[in-house]
Amino acid sequence: MSVLDEIVDGVRADLAHREAQVPLADLRAALADVDPPRDPMPHLRAPGSSVIAEVKRRSPSKGDLAEIADPAALAAEYAAGGAAAISVLTEERRFGGSLADLRAVRAAVDTPLLRKDFVVTEYQVVEARAAGADLVLLIAAALDDDLLRRLHDLAGELGLTVLLEVHDEAETERAVALGTELVGVNARNLKTLAVDPDTFGRLAPHVPDDRVLVAESGIAGPVDVKRFVAEGARAVLVGEALVRDGAPRETVAAMTGIEA
Numbered sequence: 001m002s003v004l005d006e007i008v009d010g011v012r013a014d015l016a017h018r019e020a021q022v023p024l025a026d027l028r029a030a031l032a033d034v035d036p037p038r039d040p041m042p043h044l045r046a047p048g049s050s051v052i053a054e055v056k057r058r059s060p061s062k063g064d065l066a067e068i069a070d071p072a073a074l075a076a077e078y079a080a081g082g083a084a085a086i087s088v089l090t091e092e093r094r095f096g097g098s099l100a101d102l103r104a105v106r107a108a109v110d111t112p113l114l115r116k117d118f119v120v121t122e123y124q125v126v127e128a129r130a131a132g133a134d135l136v137l138l139i140a141a142a143l144d145d146d147l148l149r150r151l152h153d154l155a156g157e158l159g160l161t162v163l164l165e166v167h168d169e170a171e172t173e174r175a176v177a178l179g180t181e182l183v184g185v186n187a188r189n190l191k192t193l194a195v196d197p198d199t200f201g202r203l204a205p206h207v208p209d210d211r212v213l214v215a216e217s218g219i220a221g222p223v224d225v226k227r228f229v230a231e232g233a234r235a236v237l238v239g240e241a242l243v244r245d246g247a248p249r250e251t252v253a254a255m256t257g258i259e260a
């Protein structure tokens with residue numbers, strides 16, 4: 001079984017508990033009390049690089065990364081550094097995140113928030129919106145065409161922006177065919193967990209210019225950002241380098257506004 005399959009199995013088990021506690025109809029009803037979603041696209045389309053800064057405690061590839069006792073405080077640093085969006089990992093078993101983290105960050109910053117998880121059901125999309133997310137990650141490798149379209153459409157109905165993540169040519173073609181505006185190229189191979197920095201440059205030419213490309217994983221600093229901007233990225237998604245960094249605000253600022 002692949003790492004992705006193992007993660008998704010755990011996600012489904014945890015989800016079953018939450019669905020038993022709060023049925024989908026109740027979750028949908030709760031959306032009436034949630035502020036309208038923020039649109040991240042104007043910031044992501046602005047000239048120069050944008051940063052999607054991630055709240056990430058641990059990962060299958062690296063183990064423990066940072067304690068992050070106060071995710072809201074870290075998010076406030078990211079926002080002060082000029083992050084275009086903040087990614088909050090909500091997967092619990094392998095990444096140490098939670099929906100409580102997402103809610104805490106929502107209460108602390110006005111920056112658009114990405115629910116970063118392994119979303120495989122409509123319930124999780126509604127849950128993202130109910131917890132205050134403005135964007136939701138969909139991973140092409142985890143979804144067949146039919147489910148991907150259904151989740152993509154539901155996100156659109158709820159006003160959520162989709163970040164559709166791809167890893168290879170076939171997934172990129174699916175993302176382009178779906179018409180997704182925001183496409184993330186993840187350099188991390190989900191089978192081996194190895195990061196290949198050449199992945200972005202290989203896949204970017206397959207994506208039309210009207211889409212916004214995000215380079216994801218293994219980005220250590222402004223030199224990497226400049227490389228990906230030169231290859232067509234408008235934004236970078238950065239986790240490890242920021243949570244291990246002693247100065248996340250300054251590092252986000254240093255990665256922002258870089259031109260090709």
Ligand SMILES: O=C(O)c1ccccc1NCC(=O)[C@H](O)[C@H](O)COP(=O)(O)O
Pocket residue numbers: 003054056059060061062186188190193216217218219237238239240241
């Ligand atoms: O980070 C992992 O080890 C990982 C393993 C399996 C599936 C997904 C994984 N990471 C999710 C991400 O996409 C990253 O958190 C994100 O791109 C930031 O990466 P990094 O800057 O390298 O922390």
